[in-house]
Amino acid sequence: MKPKEYFEVVKGEVRERHFWKSVxxxxxxxxxxxxxxxAATVTWNPDGHDPFKTPxxxxxxxxxxxxxxxxLGHASxxxxxxxxxxxxxxxxxxxxxxxxxxxxxxxxxxLISSAILYGLVPEYSRHHLAVNEIGLxxxxxxxFGIEFLGTFIFVFSYFxxxxxxxxxxxxxxxxxxxxxxxxHLFAIEATGCGINPARSLPPAIFHSAWSNHWIFxxxxxxxxxxxAFTFEYTRDxxxxxxxxxxxxxxxxxxxxQSKEDVASxxxxxxxxxxEQNEIIDEL
Numbered sequence: 001m002k003p004k005e006y007f008e009v010v011k012g013e014v015r016e017r018h019f020w021k022s023v024x025x026x027x028x029x030x031x032x033x034x035x036x037x038x039a040a041t042v043t044w045n046p047d048g049h050d051p052f053k054t055p056x057x058x059x060x061x062x063x064x065x066x067x068x069x070x071x072l073g074h075a076s077x078x079x080x081x082x083x084x085x086x087x088x089x090x091x092x093x094x095x096x097x098x099x100x101x102x103x104x105x106x107x108x109x110x111l112i113s114s115a116i117l118y119g120l121v122p123e124y125s126r127h128h129l130a131v132n133e134i135g136l137x138x139x140x141x142x143x144f145g146i147e148f149l150g151t152f153i154f155v156f157s158y159f160x161x162x163x164x165x166x167x168x169x170x171x172x173x174x175x176x177x178x179x180x181x182x183x184h185l186f187a188i189e190a191t192g193c194g195i196n197p198a199r200s201l202p203p204a205i206f207h208s209a210w211s212n213h214w215i216f217x218x219x220x221x222x223x224x225x226x227x228a229f230t231f232e233y234t235r236d237x238x239x240x241x242x243x244x245x246x247x248x249x250x251x252x253x254x255x256x257q258s259k260e261d262v263a264s265x266x267x268x269x270x271x272x273x274x275e276q277n278e279i280i281d282e283l
Contacts, residue, residue, distance in 0.1 A: 023102065081154075146191050151221075200216035
């Protein structure tokens with residue numbers, strides 16, 4: 001697409017009321033996700049002993065993700081994660097302008113939710129509250145790999161939900177919630193399971209915990225991008241096996257959103273392929 005055409009698409013997004021509604025929903029979703037997810041990490045026992053912390057935190061993040069995608073997915077796609085947003089940009093699902101707006105509200109919402117949580121918990125539970133830290137004996141390379149893989153499985157599952165047609169059998173929100181739970185069960189003992197810079201940054205700011213913080217940005221973002229392109233590659237292969245002549249663009253309808261926002265979601269193509277029209281009709 002030529003720069004002039006691209007800017008026309010962005011101008012269309014700016015003028016679209018539903019676009020700004022999606023930005024507000026992204027703010028609300030991220031605030032609730034970080035607040036209720038991180039709240040599960042609070043230790044309410046003064047002696048600090050909590051044998052059920054890992055399964056509780058894993059279930060909390062997964063269930064909150066499931067509920068929010070079910071509630072807000074139609075409006076904004078319910079990304080809630082800068083790593084996922086960047087992955088959608090790299091695979092041309094969303095425009096750079098939408099990416100910047102989403103990243104801004106995600107980080108702001110994360111800061112606000114952390115401030116709320118900090119004010120709700122008792123003082124003895126505030127020490128390094130919800131801070132992502134590398135576990136004892138875990139190397140930098142291992143922590144990076146764990147964050148990479150945890151985000152990979154989440155983003156790969158999210159992308160699969162964009163193409164899911166039989167929602168009565170498997171709701172679109174289910175792969176997202178389950179993958180978040182799996183990622184936490186896998187990573188929480190080693191890194192606290194960041195896999196989301198909007199979740200990792202606010203506690204680091206509140207507690208000045210910047211040691212190895214780069215891992216919780218670079219690992220998730222790279223893992224998300226690789227997960228996104230891996231899904232796109234497997235999808236392209238399946239299309240080619242069904243019909244070798246069908247080589248449509250990888251720009252798909254952002255089908256977690258409603259019809260009103262499809263035009264801005266198809267931000268890098270001016271013409272909608274027939275395959276995408278079929279998906280629009282199903283929304």
